[in-house]
Amino acid sequence: MxxxxxxxxxxxxxxxxxWGICPEHGPTLAASAGRSRCTFPGCGRRWPYDRLDAxxxxxxxxxxxxxxxxxxxxxxxxxxxxxxxxxxxxxxxxxxx
Incomplete structure (x- = not known):
């Protein structure tokens, strides 16, 4: 193990x-217009779909x-x-x- x-x-x-998360920062996602992003300062990760509700x-x-x-x-x-x-x-x- x-x-x-x-x-x-x-x-x-x-x-x-x-429900989705940022793989590095956890429950820090925001979604709008079918897209999502991590709101953790300096992260910058974005997804072209609503990761929060998936x-x-x-x-x-x-x-x-x-x-x-x-x-x-x-x-x-x-x-x-x-x-x-x-x-x-x-x-x-x-x-x-």
């Missing part, structure tokens, strides 16, 4: 969270499990956010095949 998201093969599933397009590298035992796979950024926002959430790296 590894904590390095770069070691997850590109055949891994996509993040299971139904399912996350990043590779799943973590598993988030809540206290009830329900789990979902997520990208590293969504997993870090969930670990801070969901009381009792366990975040673990996905195992390599």
């Amino acid at each position: 590894t904590d390095d998201p770069m070691s997850v093969p590109d055949t891994a599933p996509l993040c299971g969270i139904p 399912p996350c397009a990043e590779l799943a590298t973590r598993r988030i499990t809540d206290r009830a035992g329900a789990s979902i796979t997520a990208c590293a950024v969504h997993a870090a956010e969930a670990g801070q926002m969901i009381d009792g959430a366990a975040v673990e790296p996905l195992e390599r095949p």
